[in-house]
Amino acid sequence: MSIGLLLLIVVGLGVIGYILGRRRALASVAGDPRKLHSLPSQYGQSVFLFTVVPALLLLIVWLLAAPSVIDGQVRGTVTTDGVSQSEIDLKMADVGRISDGLGALMAANDMSEDDLTALTPGDSDLRGQLAAVGVAVGADVEPAVFEAAKHKRSLTNSAGLIRTVLILLVALAGLAYAMTRIRPDFRARNVSEAVVKALLLGSSLIAILTTVGIVLSLIFETMHFFRLYPAKDFFLSLTWNPQFRGGSDLGVWPLIWGTLYVSFIALLVAVPIGLLAAIYLAEYATKRVRSVAKPLIEILAGIPTIVYGLFALITVGPMLRDYFAQPLGLGNSSSSVMTAGLVMGIMLIPFVSSLSDDIINSVPQSMRDGSYGLGATKSESIKQVILPAALPGVVGAVLLAASRAIGETMIVVLGAGAAAKLSMNPFEAMTTVTVKIVSQLTGDTEFASPETLVAFALGLTLFVFTLGLNVLALYIVRKYREQYE
């Protein structure tokens, strides 16, 4: 039974429970709600919650746990002595694909379970049949792998059946239990509110779960990568040259250099323009100018990054190449650090300007008045009074912008190029950490080679970098923020 249908049935049971619970509560006091502890609907609510919540929790736990349990069972059957971990991983990937393929084959050819058990890897056209349903299988299918695939399929099928039965049972049990508790003095309101509160807490815990998921998946796959490729080379080598046949150099430094170079140019564009624009809007602009210019600049923040990427690819890149790089003899590539940096800088302008605008506006008027009273001009008070007072906030904004720049993907994918180089020439194509994550993980991904797994190590590097910048930014803002009241 599909998960969607199962969900519908559980919720349907819950609604039935609500109606029955409400009725039963009223019946228990002969239709006089004044004698109940809580409102009749709250009795119904408690039955609904007891029916639906445990069943759904079980479903979530099942969905999270079942794949790894089945995987472990199947892994036992293909494991033989003297086989390395990575070979078993490869075999498991085959098992997974064949078992999916068998399912598709059954659906496509109207086969029965018996037909399937009769299939053997010796069948000459098995590979062809699997290819016909869109599953490509490597050269020869080992009998052990094929049996494991069948085993996996039957396990998955029976797990699905058990899941359906178990969840419906839990829902019904919850319904029955909640019904037996309904009495006039049962504190339905307190019970259902406690459950709802727990649900609210559970929703807010998803943020923690997400972080844990990110950190764990990055760390596990990175460890996996370092088992296949020495960590020393990753952190110290100066060449990046992945070969899909093996023997690659996967040094991270060319990528980090490209990332920092692009981000530096982006900040060089965004910080002066954004800061000056914010100062103008906060201190000089008339109300009318502000009401037009501020939304216009903020439109830049609402434009998806793929649009900036295309802008870099079709307009800025060729323009820089034709008017700057080629006449100056600096390069012939339309994708370059400069292209990506410039466009990314445009993207970051609203980010810097709106944050700085808020900060400048929060400097109290009395400080401006004091400065004017001493005879300073407007620009003098801005430079000598307001900016120093707003500095920690501005630094925080710049750091947040830097973390954005480092994590930005689409602009560099389309604008910066793909060649990993350690060069100073800004008109040369270089590449960044995010570009390489995309290029190593798109296409057919097999999670056993260092060339693919390196993306997770790069992801972890990126995560640590941006997290560090954010924490630093928040720390600076908190520590040095002057409190004006």
Place this chain on the structure above:
Amino acid sequence: MTDATAHNAPAAAPARPKSLLTQDARTKRRNAAEKRFRTYGAVAICLAIAALVMLLTSVLGNGASSFFQTYAKIEVTLDPEVLDPKGNRDPAEMSKITTIGYGNLMKQAFPASLQAAGVSTEGVPEKEIGDMLSKEAPAQLRNRVLNNPDLLGETISFWALANGRIDGYLKDRVTMTSAERDGNVSPEQLQLADRMMEADLLEKRFNWDFITFPDASELRPEAAGLGVAIIGSAYMMLIVLFLALPIGVAASIYLEEFAPQNRLTDLIEVNISNLAAVPSIVFGILGLAVFINYAGLPASAPIVGGLVLTLMTLPTIIISTRAALKAVPPSIRDAALGVGASKMQSVFHHVLPLAMPGILTGTILGLAQALGETAPLLLIGMVAFVRDYPSWPVDGLFEPASALPVQVYNFTTRGDPAFVERASGAIIVLLVFLLCMNLLAIYLRRKFERRW
């Protein structure tokens, strides 16, 4: 005033200007600096706005033409011998004739119908005349015949998609000089196209197919459309709406109304603010590792994309929902508690409905952000070439689909310059959706915003 000051005053006077109305050098310098600084600010704003204008004109200028497409008129006799050899008009049997059969038919009919209309085909070999039509045109004809088998045997006049290069010629992307260097089109073909235009056999029309058609292969940019991508994006937005809105609102209610001051609450708050700043591509890695590799959900399916985007949008929704809840004055809560409501009732019956406009505005803006997100979707396989429309939800959520921003990326990776036009056109569609969502958010805010 004392005598002493009055007496001393003239001694200091020579250093001062004669009048307040004439500026001394230092004042002039300071005023000039003031003016310069002010100009810097104005220039910065102008630069930002100029960048915006350039960005939009570049995209609109490149993409507007993708909404128009060139079609060629062709008189074709639908020969029953070829298209329905058994002669029983059974659509199931007729569908066995592939597009190749229809292609041959069109290749023969096209030069003939040109000559019949009085357009000279001199200097253009017969094969090259056939190449002026799109490789998608036979499929168009086939669909038309299969939908209406009674057409067999008749001679119909049919507007067929023209080849991408001919289309480019009408849009000034291909010129005579570029055609000389191009292996796919010859100047003679372009001259023939000119003659066909004079005879009204070739024209540009509004291109609904661009919005409804699925993607097409590298060789036929003229037939590539956004249908699958729009459906995929819509499915993902549906998932984000159904998951992120309830979860985000529940989390905000807890944090804003119930959370005690303790370590756990601090931890949650820190996590939410950090998640808001995690690069989007990291969410893609999470989706790949957890949803696809671990949980075994199908790659390139909207369900995975929707889940990843949900996790990405949650912090945005939580932050705006909390702001909306905070804006509801405490007197409302006190009044509800005063007449005997429980804390839960005061929140769900009074605070939440009053905060709803703010919550919806924040949700729409979060959805808009999710709609434009590309990088995480690349990692979970949404770049795959998908030509089949996914079916209706719930099943359709698990079938391969594309997404609008990913389709843009996909178009940019292909060689034919016609795809640049397609990519820009796709961005226009994307921006129109974003504009509508933002306008809706602004309308909601204006209409329902309350100040206490």
